[in-house]
Amino acid sequence: xxxxxxxxxxxxxxxxxxxxxxxxxxxxxxxxxxxxxxxxxxxxxxxxxxxxxxxxxxxxxxxxxxxxxxxxxxxxxxxxxxxxxxxxxxxxxxxxxxxxxxxxxxxxxxxxxxxxxxxxxxxxxxxxxxxxxxxxxxxxxxxxxxxxxxxxxxxxxxxxxxxxxxxxxxxxxxxxxxxxxxxxxxxxxxxxxxxxxxxxxxxxxxxxxxxxxxxxxxxxxxxxxxxxxxxxxxxxxxxxxxxxxxxxxxxxxxxxxxxxxxxxxxxxxxxxxxxxxxxxxxxxxxxxxxxxxxxxxxxxxxxxxxxxxxxxxxxxxxxxxxxxxxxxxxxxxxxxxxxxxxxxxxxxxxxxxxxxxxxxxxxxxxxxxxxxxxxxxxxxxxxxxxxxxxxxxxxxxxxxxxxxxxxxxxxxxxxxxxxxxxxxxxxxxxxxxxxxxxxxxxxxxxxxxxxxxxxxxxxxxxxxxxxxxxxxxxxxxxxxxxxxxxxxxxxxxxxxxxxxxxxxxxxxxxxxxxxxxxxxxxxxxxxxxxxxxxxxxxxxxxxxxxxxxxxxxxxxxxxxxxxxxxxxxxxxxxxxxxxxxxxxxxxxxxxxxxxxxxxxxxxxxxxxxxxxxxxxxxxxxxxxxxxxxxxxxxxxxxxxxxxxxxxxxxxxxxxxxxxxxxxxxxxxxxxxxxxxxxxxxxxxxxxxxxxxxxxxxxxxxxxxxxxxxxxxxxxxxxxxxxxxxxxxxxxxxxxxxxxxxxxxxxxxxxxxxxxxxxxxxxxxxxxxxxxxxxxxxxxxxxxxxxxxxxxxxxxxxxxxxxxxxxxxxxxxxxxxxxxxxxxxxxxxxxxxxxxxxxxxxxxxxxxxxxxxxxxxxxxxxxxxxxxxxxxxxxxxxxxxxxxxxxx
Numbered sequence: 020x021x022x023x024x025x026x027x028x029x030x031x032x033x034x035x036x037x038x039x040x041x042x043x044x045x046x047x048x049x050x051x052x053x054x055x056x057x058x059x060x061x062x063x064x065x066x067x068x069x070x071x072x073x074x075x076x077x078x079x080x081x082x083x084x085x086x087x088x089x090x091x092x093x094x095x096x097x098x099x100x101x102x103x104x105x106x107x108x109x110x111x112x113x114x115x116x117x118x119x120x121x122x123x124x125x126x127x128x129x130x131x132x133x134x135x136x137x138x139x140x141x142x143x144x145x146x147x148x149x150x151x152x153x154x155x156x157x158x159x160x161x162x163x164x165x166x167x168x169x170x171x172x173x174x175x176x177x178x179x180x181x182x183x184x185x186x187x188x189x190x191x192x193x194x195x196x197x198x199x200x201x202x203x204x205x206x207x208x209x210x211x212x213x214x215x216x217x218x219x220x221x222x223x224x225x226x227x228x229x230x231x232x233x234x235x236x237x238x239x240x241x242x243x244x245x246x247x248x249x250x251x252x253x254x255x256x257x258x259x260x261x262x263x264x265x266x267x268x269x270x271x272x273x274x275x276x277x278x279x280x281x282x283x284x285x286x287x288x289x290x291x292x293x294x295x296x297x298x299x300x301x302x303x304x305x306x307x308x309x310x311x312x313x314x315x316x317x318x319x320x321x322x323x324x325x326x327x328x329x330x331x332x333x334x335x336x337x338x339x340x341x342x343x344x345x346x347x348x349x350x351x352x353x354x355x356x357x358x359x360x361x362x363x364x365x366x367x368x369x370x371x372x373x374x375x376x377x378x379x380x381x382x383x384x385x386x387x388x389x390x391x392x393x394x395x396x397x398x399x400x401x402x403x404x405x406x407x408x409x410x411x412x413x414x415x416x417x418x419x420x421x422x423x424x425x426x427x428x429x430x431x432x433x434x435x436x437x438x439x440x441x442x443x444x445x446x447x448x449x450x451x452x453x454x455x456x457x458x459x460x461x462x463x464x465x466x467x468x469x470x471x472x473x474x475x476x477x478x479x480x481x482x483x484x485x486x487x488x489x490x491x492x493x494x495x496x497x498x499x500x501x502x503x504x505x506x507x508x509x510x511x512x513x514x515x516x517x518x519x520x521x522x523x524x525x526x527x528x529x530x531x532x533x534x535x536x537x538x539x540x541x542x543x544x545x546x547x548x549x550x551x552x553x554x555x556x557x558x559x560x561x562x563x564x565x566x567x568x569x570x571x572x573x574x575x576x577x578x579x580x581x582x583x584x585x586x587x588x589x590x591x592x593x594x595x596x597x598x599x600x601x602x603x604x605x606x607x608x609x610x611x612x613x614x615x616x617x618x619x620x621x622x623x624x625x626x627x628x629x630x631x632x633x634x635x636x637x638x639x640x641x642x643x644x645x646x647x648x649x650x651x652x653x654x655x656x657x658x659x660x661x662x663x664x665x666x667x668x669x670x671x672x673x674x675x676x677x678x679x680x681x682x683x684x685x686x687x688x689x690x691x692x693x694x695x696x697x698x699x700x701x702x703x704x705x706x707x708x709x710x711x712x713x714x715x716x717x718x719x720x721x722x723x724x725x726x727x728x729x730x731x732x733x734x735x736x737x738x739x740x741x742x743x744x745x746x747x748x749x750x751x752x753x754x755x756x757x758x759x760x761x762x763x764x765x766x767x768x769x770x771x772x773x774x775x776x777x778x779x780x781x782x783x784x785x786x787x788x789x790x791x792x793x794x795x796x797x798x799x800x801x802x803x804x805x806x807x808x809x810x811x812x813x814x815x816x817x818x819x820x821x822x823x824x825x826x827x828x829x830x831x832x833x834x835x836x837x838x839x840x841x842x843x844x845x846x847x848x849x850x851x852x853x854x855x856x857x858x859x860x861x862x863x864x865x866x867x868x869x870x871x872x873x874x875x876x877x878x879x880x881x882x883x884x885x886x887x888x889x890x891x892x893x894x895x896x897x898x899x900x901x902x903x904x905x906x
Contacts, residue, residue: 065086065299065300065301066298066299066321067298067299067300067301067319067321067326068087068088068089068097068301069089069301069302069303069304069307069319070089070090070094070095070097070304070307071094071304071306071307071349072094072095072307073089073094073095073097073111074301074319074326075087075089075097076299076321076326077298077299082101082102082103083101083102084099084100084101085100085101085102085132085133085134085135086099086100086133086134086135086136087099087100087136088136088137088138088146089138090138090143090144091138091140091304091347091349092143092349092350092351093110095110095111095112096108096109096110096111097109097111098136098138098146098159100133100134100135100136100148100150101132101133102132103128104127104128104129104130104131104132104133104150105125105126105127105128105129105133106125106126106127106133106136106146106148106157107122107124107125107126108122108123108124108125108126108146108159109122109123110123124159124162125162126146126148126157126159126162126164127150129148129150129151129153129155130150130151130153131150131151132150132151133148133149133150134149134150134174134175134176135148135149135175135176135177135178136148136149136178137178137179137180138180139180139184139355139358140180140181140182140183140184140347140366141183141184141351141352141353141358141364141365141366142184142351142352142353142354142355142357142358142362143160143351143353143354143355144158144159144160144354144355145157145158145159145165145355145358145359146159147178147180147187148178149175149176149177149178149189150175151174151175152169152171152172152173152174152175152191153167153168153169153171153175154167154168154169154171154175154178154187154189155167155168156168156187158355158356158359159355160355161355161356165355165359168187168189171189171191172191172192173191173192174191174192175189175190175191176190176191176192176222176223176224177189177190177223177224177225178225179224179225179226179227179234180227181227181230182227182229182230182347183230183363183365184352184358184363184365185363186227186252188225188227188234189225190223190224190225190236190238217236217238217239217240217246217248221238221239221243222238222239223236223237223238223239224236224237224238228249232251232252232253233249233250233251233252233259234249234250234252235247235248235249235250236248236250236258240263244263244264245263245264246261246262246263246264247260247261247262247264248260248261249261296322296323297320297321297322298321298322298323299320299321300318300319300320300321301318301319301321302316302317302318302319303317303318303319303328305343305346305347305371306346306349306369306371308371310338310342310343310371310372310373311337311338311373312332313332313333313334313335313338313339313342314330314331314332315331315332315333315342315343316330316331317329317330317331318331323748323750324747324748338371338372338373340372343370343371343372345368345369345370345371346368346369346371347366347368347369348366348367348368348369349369350366350367351366352364352365352366352367445737445741445744446744447720447734447735447744447745447746448735448791448802448803449718449720449733449735449744449746449773449791450735450744450745450746450747451746451747451791451792452720452733452746452747452789452790452791453747453789453790453791453792454731454733454747454748454749454750454787454788454789455787455788455789455790456751456778456785456786456787457785457786457787457788460506461506461785461786462506462507462783462784462785462786463501463503463505463506463507463509463783463784464507464508464509464782464783465508465509465510465511465782465783466489466499466509466780466781466782466783466784467509467782468491468492468493469489469490469491469492469756469779469781470489470490470491470492470493470523471492471756472492473490473523473524473525474524474525474574475617475660475708475709475726476524476525476574476575476589476616476617476618476660477523477524477525477526477575478525478711478757478759479726479756479757479779480526480756480757480759480779481526481527481528481536481759482503482528482759482761482777483528483530483533483761483762484503484533484761484762484764484765484811485502485503485504485533486500486501486502486503486533486550486554487500487501487503487759487777487779487784488500488517488526488528488536489501489779490523490526491516495518495519495520495521496518496519496520496521496522496523496538496540497516497517497518497519498516498517498519498523498526498536498538499514499516500515500516500517500536500550500554500555501514501554501784502553502554503777503784503786505554514555515555515556515557515558515559516555516558516559517536517538517548517555517558517559518558518559518560519538519540519546520540520546521540521541521542521544522540522541523538523539523540523541524539524540524541524572524573524574524575525538525539525573525574525575525576526538526539526576527576527577527578528578529578530578530580530810530811531578531583531811531812531813532583533811534549534550534551534552535547535548535549535550535563536548536549536550537576537578537586538562539573539574539575539576539588540573541572541573542572543567543569543570543571543572543573543590543592544565544566544567544569545565545566545573545576545586545588545598546562546564546565546566547562547563547564547565547566547600548562548563549563564600564603566586566598566600566603566604566605568596568598568605568608569588569590569592569594569596570590570592571590571591571592572590572591573588573589573590573591574588574589574590574591574615574616574617575588575589575616575618575619576588577619577620577621579621579625579820580621580623580625580810581624581625581813581814581815581820581825581826581827581828582625582813582814582815582816582817582819582820582826583601583813583815583816583817584599584600584601584816584817585597585598585599585600585606585817585820585821586598586600587619587621587628589616589619589630590616591615593610593612593613593614593615593616594608594609594610594612595608595609595612595616595619595628595630595640596608596609597609597642599817599818599821600817601816601817601818602817606817606821607642607643607646607821608646609628609640609642609646609647609648610646610647611638611640611646611647611648611651612630612632612634612638613632613634613636614632614633614634615632615633616630616631616632616633617630617631617632617633617660617661617662617676617709618630618631618661618662618663619663620663620664620665621665622665622669622690623665623668623669623716624669624825624827625814625820625825625826626641626643626825627639627640627641627642627649627690628640628642629663629665629672629690630663631654631655631661631662631663631674631676632654633658635653635654635655635656635658636651636652636653636654637651637652637653637654637663637672637674637688637693638650638651638652638693639651639672639690639693643820643821643823650693650694651693651694652688652693652694652695652696653696653697654674654676654686655674655676655677655678655684655686656676656677656678656679657676657677657678657679657681658677659676659677659681659707659709660676660677660708660709661674661675661676661677661709662674662675662676662709662710662711662712663675663712664712664713664714664721665690665714666687666714666719666721666736667719667736667737667738668716669690670689670690670691670738671687671688671689671690671698671736671738672687672688672690672693673685673686673687673688673712673714673721673736674686674687674688674697675709675710675711675712675723676709677709678702681705682702682703682704682705683702683703683704683705683706683709683710683725684700684701684702684703685700685701685703685710685723685734685743686699686700687699687700687701687736687742687743698742699740699741699742699743701742701743703723703732706725706727706728707725707727708725708726708727708728709725710723710724710725710732711723711724711725711726711758713759713760713776714736715760715763715773715774716808717763717773717804717805717807718735718773718774718803719735719736719737720733720734720735720736720746720773720774721733721734721735721736722758722760722774722776722789724755724758726755726756726757727754727755727756728754728755728758729750729751729752729753729754729755730748730749730750730751731748731749731750731758732748733745733746733747733748733749733789734746749787749789751778753780755778755779755780756779756780756781757778757779758776758777758778758779758787759776759777759779760774760775760776761775761776761777762810762811763807763833764807764811764831764833766788766833767788768799768800768804768833768834768835768838769796769835769838770788770790770796771790771791771792771793771796771800771803772788772789772790773789773790773791773803773804774788774789775787775788775789776789791803793841795841795844797838798838798839798840798841798844799834799835799838799839799840799841800841801834801840801841801842802841802842804832804833804834806830806831806832806833807830807831807832807833808828808829808830808831809828809829809830809831810828812828812829814826814827814828
């Protein structure tokens, strides 16, 4: 079932028009709509659409929304199509109200997934949808199909109405000869003509050139070049113009934006590179432009984390009729039944001049006429085109409804009612975390024969500050040992390995002995190997010791965080065993599991052990006190896998798992009240791999990613609501096979690096640094680096821990001797004072501000050597970070 939470709705006011001209198309980061998690699903749709009031975009969710469109006559009427084979039409509320949980109308189901849809440009409540090989035209109010157009030879890829509403264009795949067929259909009477458009069937789009007889198609050539063709539908035998833009693999994740000015003699093509890869783009309707600022066009770019408004303005001082010809008005020319009966009336044009702007009704086709008239405000205006529109204010916090549905509230000149807004929540000082792949000179390349089928309970490989151990694809359970201090290309010949003698279930390094490696095999044995100080020079065939006790295959193994020579393991025999490696025997055996043990983790003080199991339970043991669990609580519902880690000083547990719909989720528990269930549950995305958490005790930041993922989620965890403070994710262009973190001492504190990881790819190992952007990096950022635990030294021996003793690591300062803490840095006199925007709005009139802007632009054009103001600044604003010194 399609759920509306798979879309996010934003109000336009969250993204004020950019002051930049077309040549400086991007708006500044402060003008972007952030906290966006755009969908990565490939669909025929554009992933983002805009009305005069709202922006809707496809978000990461278990539900796949394939296309969406706003009605041209009702800015609150949204149609969506989905993989569930239906079309749903939603009448959205005014800002600040709860979003609907059910659609106003459901059309279908169709015989297959609905991939494309578009509202009619002149008739109210007429909608075309493309599903499989059939395009249907719907009367939304009557909830019935007016006709089904089925002249298509293969899957429909796009649909487009001509501006006068008389013709419909479609493009589709054609299986024979890998052709794509643009097709023009006269919907009344029913006639059609078609032509081969592009020679590759990857994807295609159509666009009518206003109300003319020309149609533009975009597709791929036989050699996968992106090409544009212009057609005259009166002479549909061949294209008038054809030219290649570039070479691309297709899809919407591109960084370039092309502008076309079409002439029959030759096209004029301009290109602008964007800062981030686009998931989609949408044009803002003409009626929503800020015409008093001479904004002639606004594009909304959807990226992974932002909606970026790209504004095109002409530097003039007032409204100019020549820039803004009359545009289609907000009142439909006919009803659905009238249009289908042959009414070809056109939508009345309206002036974009605010002085002559007509009142805009809300004629939703889902409401009775009396109710529509009652809901229409008495003096409805286009808010961003009336005088003083630049003084509008935007509410600071979104109103959250359900999982991923966000509605941002907008006030024009005054804030919304406070009761409609949530109080501002805390933010993380790590929210600007930047994950950086270190230079290629630090990589180990030319890896061959990786074993990519290690069990889900294993991390896939293991690493310490000196070396990595990587299972290889071989019958004998080979493990390659590679020295991190020796980057570069590996020889083409075979490297020395460990011959484990049986397939590998899990492996890990001893934290207190970087030369000792423990390997769990599928034969229910644990083998301990010792690596020479300089690395492997020859193949190892015999382990130093073998631990026997489990009766079935082992799931995972973990060393104790404080006591030397203590190792724990879990097995298919549903037991957890604790080993004394010094004595070479089993010391303790824990019971109580009724199904597969997904994960186990020691508490930071080493007193307790937590597990999460396929039986849907999270358990906490005090191993030296009892072999039975001390506490049990409900765990993730899904049985696909789970991981857990102790967080917040050992007072909470973080569990990553799946819900019953296979959505990846995070569960935060109070470790003292496990039976009460999770304190908070956070839904992330839908993916097959279990999220593996790494928690940094010094910063309370958790990193989460899965084998085969391209994204590393980053959150700061706090012990009170909202619990999860989201930080910037690390994104990679290709999936990693594993992702592990190194000790804190490997971080470069001079670059404000607070975490260092190694990323395993198909043929290489690459270090990744996670840094916090700071301005005064010459000072030691002591708010980021508290004294860290010396986790590479044991706090006590195994014998002492087994008889009941406890210990703790000593602390070590990471501050270099030649650096001064930022908390002790002298306070500089600020170079500039930041004054609220309201100060300028109160002091200066609109005409004064426009005059100053124009003068500044003219002065800038007169001296091209004059640097831009932002060139003199570095990083984020000093006030934001310096304020953290006492934090």
